[in-house]
Amino acid sequence: MVVLIPLAKIAIAISILLFIVTYLVYFERKISAWIQDRIGPNRVGPYGLLQSPADVLKLFFKEDIVPSAATKFVHSLAPVISLTVAMSTYAVIPFGPDIEIFGQKVRLIVADVDVGILFILAFASIGVYGLTLSGWASNNKYSLLGGLRSSAQMISYELSMGISVVGVLILAGSLRIYDIINSQQGWMWNAFIQPIGFITFVVAAFAETNRLPFDLPEAEPELVGGYHTEYSSLKFAMFFLAEYANMIIASCLITTLYLGGWHLPFIDSATLSYGLMPLISVMIFVAKVLFLLFFFIWVRWSIPRFRYDQLMNLGWKVMLPLSLLNLMWVALLVYFFKI
Amino acid sequence: MAVKKRKKDLHFFERIYLVEIIKGLLLTLKHLFKPKFTLQYPEEKIEQAPSYRGRPVLVMDNGKERCVACGLCSRVCPALAIQVQASETEDEKERYPVLFEINMLRCIFCGFCEEVCPEEAIVMSKDYELVFTRYDDAIFGKDKLLVPVEKLKDRLEFVRTQMRK
Numbered sequence: 402m403v404v405l406i407p408l409a410k411i412a413i414a415i416s417i418l419l420f421i422v423t424y425l426v427y428f429e430r431k432i433s434a435w436i437q438d439r440i441g442p443n444r445v446g447p448y449g450l451l452q453s454p455a456d457v458l459k460l461f462f463k464e465d466i467v468p469s470a471a472t473k474f475v476h477s478l479a480p481v482i483s484l485t486v487a488m489s490t491y492a493v494i495p496f497g498p499d500i501e502i503f504g505q506k507v508r509l510i511v512a513d514v515d516v517g518i519l520f521i522l523a524f525a526s527i528g529v530y531g532l533t534l535s536g537w538a539s540n541n542k543y544s545l546l547g548g549l550r551s552s553a554q555m556i557s558y559e560l561s562m563g564i565s566v567v568g569v570l571i572l573a574g575s576l577r578i579y580d581i582i583n584s585q586q587g588w589m590w591n592a593f594i595q596p597i598g599f600i601t602f603v604v605a606a607f608a609e610t611n612r613l614p615f616d617l618p619e620a621e622p623e624l625v626g627g628y629h630t631e632y633s634s635l636k637f638a639m640f641f642l643a644e645y646a647n648m649i650i651a652s653c654l655i656t657t658l659y660l661g662g663w664h665l666p667f668i669d670s671a672t673l674s675y676g677l678m679p680l681i682s683v684m685i686f687v688a689k690v691l692f693l694l695f696f697f698i699w700v701r702w703s704i705p706r707f708r709y710d711q712l713m714n715l716g717w718k719v720m721l722p723l724s725l726l727n728l729m730w731v732a733l734l735v736y737f738f739k740i
Numbered sequence: 741m742a743v744k745k746r747k748k749d750l751h752f753f754e755r756i757y758l759v760e761i762i763k764g765l766l767l768t769l770k771h772l773f774k775p776k777f778t779l780q781y782p783e784e785k786i787e788q789a790p791s792y793r794g795r796p797v798l799v800m801d802n803g804k805e806r807c808v809a810c811g812l813c814s815r816v817c818p819a820l821a822i823q824v825q826a827s828e829t830e831d832e833k834e835r836y837p838v839l840f841e842i843n844m845l846r847c848i849f850c851g852f853c854e855e856v857c858p859e860e861a862i863v864m865s866k867d868y869e870l871v872f873t874r875y876d877d878a879i880f881g882k883d884k885l886l887v888p889v890e891k892l893k894d895r896l897e898f899v900r901t902q903m904r905k
């Protein structure tokens with residue numbers, strides 16, 4: 402039992418992840434189409450629902466091209482790094498309160514580590530290696546530029562992201578994600594208490610996941626495909642998967658850190674039967690994450706890409722001071738109100 | 741050095757992006773629920789206007805072509821797509837084409853043949869779906885070119901009124 406439960410949790414987490422990614426791609430295409438007054442994929446299966454599996458199948462059968470001038474080992478290593486990092490970050494993200502199965506207390510998290518947030522930030526930084534190495538190993542000027550941009554962008558935005566998170570940590574008094582969520586019961590969502598930190602974190606999350614308006618490492622019009630220009634077949638699929646997995650992580654993270662995890666103001670106070678509560682909590686959590694994922698896609702199809710100098714200006718001259726301001730605000734709150 | 745002012749400097753709310761971003765998001769949200777423009781092509785098709793220049797066809801009147809095989813269309817065709825071979829007939833018009841072929845791989849849909857024809861015997865149709873799997877299939881003979889006049893009414897009307905022939 403001791404081994405079985407974590408294994409089951411890992412299996413469930415990964416299959417849910419893959420399922421969500423598949424349909425995230427589908428909805429990305431659908432929503433982009435709707436926003437542009439089009440219909441979107443609707444030919445493969447009913448309502449085009451089998452489009453994404455078909456795409457994956459297609460990628461399976463494509464030839465895997467490695468440029469002759471590429472550094473072969475690193476070239477194949479890079480997508481693996483991206484994907485592994487993206488997948489393992491899920492381990493520390495909880496998606497519901499404790500539940501009881503067969504008299505056993507089960508936490509809805511793969512690994513409840515004490516340094517949860519730190520773990521996520523650390524892994525997010527490793528993820529950059531995937532992009533940078535792929536850009537360097539491809540031996541292609543566009544890829545290299547994409548890789549360089551991604552590393553510069555990550556460094557600039559990770560800073561403000563980290564400082565925004567510190568505000569949350571001060572309020573929660575713990576690095577453990579459970580404690581952070583439980584410190585936001587009722588209306589005490591961090592998004593309301595520290596709105597500036599919320600905004601800086603969301604913007605930094607967009608930059609970290611390489612989504613528009615910060616998708617400079619890819620930037621199709623200027624860099625062809627950026628870091629993944631020279632990738633094809635399954636290696637490309639891995640990058641693709643990693644990007645969407647990162648999006649889900651970012652959404653989960655925003656939900657846990659700022660939107661109160663599985664807490665909703667009125668549900669907590671309502672007297673619900675004990676058995677129903679975990680189910681509703683998980684549903685609330687998933688609903689929040691899905692809304693954020695929609696938000697990610699929605700923003701992508703609304704806002705144009707930043708220019709590189711604008712990106713750097715925003716990162717260092719706006720985001721960093723703002724997140725520091727937020728930190729001071731939280732410190733003052735704690736000092737005066739002893740929240 | 742004085743800071744160069746742009747013609748239209750952004751005011752504060754524009755410069756912090758947030759307000760403008762929310763405006764943009766609301767606009768795209770509105771479009772999310774708007775009716776879509778897309779036409780589901782093989783199932784739905786556009787009814788083309790009379791001015792549309794699809795593949796050229798021969799007008800068939802009372803089961804016979806109007807063409808008198810004068811060869812003007814073949815002469816004017818910039819792509820050299822038309823081949824006409826004349827022969828005699830007992831009918832009032834005295835001449836008719838034994839062979840009338842348009843090579844649809846050459847035709848550029850310019851409509852000159854229609855313009856030059858003295859008999860209104862060749863007109864542009866609304867048919868734009870031209871797919872061949874062999875070169876030979878692309879050469880349309882009389883069997884494919886002849887279309888009853890009833891089906892070409894609005895184009896003939898258009899040729900008469902709009903092109904002032």
Ligand code: SF4
Binds near residue numbers: 819854
């Ligand atoms: S439409 Fe133009 S190219 Fe085509 S057959 Fe007529 S004259 Fe020739």
Ligand code: SF4
Binds near residue numbers: 806811853856860
């Ligand atoms: S111009 Fe008209 S009448 Fe003369 S050959 Fe061509 S189709 Fe026939």
